[in-house]
Amino acid sequence: MNRKFLTMILILMVCLPQASIGLYVPSLPHMMVGFRATEMEMQLTMSVFMAGYAVSALISGILADRFGRKPVAVIGLAVFVIASLACLFAPHVWFLIGSRFFQALGGCCGTTLSRVMTRDTFDAQDQVKVLTYLSMAIAVTPAITPMIGGYLETWYGWQLSFAALAGAGTFLLGAVWFGVKETAPSRNEQAAKAGVIFRNYKHLMTNKYFLLFSLTISLTWCAYFTFITSSSFVLQGVMGASPIWYGVAYAVVVAGYMVGTALTRRLSKAFELNRIILVESLLAFAASAGMLVWIWFQPHSLLGIVLPMSVMMIGIGGIFPACHAAVLKPFDAIAGTASGLFFFLQMISGAVCGVIIGLFHTDSALPMVLTIHLFCLALLLSFYWLGWKENRSLYQEDQTSTQKVV
Secondary structure (H helix, E strand, O other), X not given: OOHHHHHHHHHHHHHHHHHHHHOOHHHHHHHHHHOOOOHHHHHHHHXXXXXXXXXXXXXXXXXXXXHOHHHHHHHHHHHHHHHHHHHHOOOOHHHHHHHHHHHHHHHOHHHHHHHHXXXXXXXXXXXXXXXXHHHHHHHHHHHHHHHHHHHHHHHOOOHHHHHHHHHHHHHHHHHHHHHOOOOOOOOOOOOOOHHHHHHHHHHHHOOHHHHHHHHHHHHHHHHHHHHHHHHHHHHHHHXXXXXXXXXXXXXXXXXXXXXXXXXXXXXXXXXXXXXXXXXXXXXXXXXXXXXXXXXXHOOOOHHHHHHHHHHHHHHHHHHHHHHXXXXXXXXXXXXXXXXXXXXXXXXXXXXXXXXXXXXXXXXOOHHHHHHHHHHHHHHHHHHHHHHHOOHHHHHHHHHHHHHHOO
């Protein structure tokens, strides 16, 4: 199988969930009017998507270890296409909310599988390169799709966004079915047995190395997801930006993410990943603190959100590929399970974060900005105390203990 073609497919697989978020975000305030829904109900379409994302990550890793990567990808993409059509023809907001869960359940398996298939196919040095490509794709997609979604909302309405997602899912389903071979070197017949699953989860959830990077990625994601969930209402509803200008502002913010992923790719050749993560956590904290001060004194400044957020996203965007590259290193025998649980913890934290945010009415930018700052503070403190001081002992301890896992 051509590795360049596989890399392109893996990139598309991680782009699909991000497009499912970014493409319709500019339409949220307008969908609220169309469905006669509340702001909390519209934010639930995002939180429930994250819950589906989390469940998908959890089960797709196990199923990929047991049945192989390709069958799981094909079934997941088929579910995504059907759910996207259900969103397109949703008669009321709760039908949309339910469809969003299944849309994530099917389409988001690609996030887990892409990492595992990268590990199956590429050597250690190329893995970092491919993982960086995947992280950059994850960054580029939400930079582009809100602008596209803004134009679609302005000229055609939100329905066309879900029609586009259904079409993209159908194309990718055909590409995986006809163009991708199985990458798993072997199938673990024990992987889907309840006893083995429990034992593997117990090992991972009591493993300091795994928990360190799971906590780090979860706090990083919560900081980012707070912006994703609230920015449409803040920038459009509070600050008066149009859907198109909101998409442009969103793209500027995400451009920082792209810079961060590229920076990590270069720095990883010269510095250990823990050092990179610590510095990028410090950058994210400093930028979020600057944003808090700016909005405190100029509460309606669009620039006060966009400029500090773009700097903060350099740190956020760099942390993601660093964590992805580091977390699976010691878990050869249960790579799919470890990857799935890792993304489950990340996404379920986002879902909980979204529900909490939805409880507060968005009438100013301050709640969003303060929440982002607190997550960045927690990220910096937790990684400094749990990761930086104990990084070598954690890795050495885990290299030994992982060999005992089935």
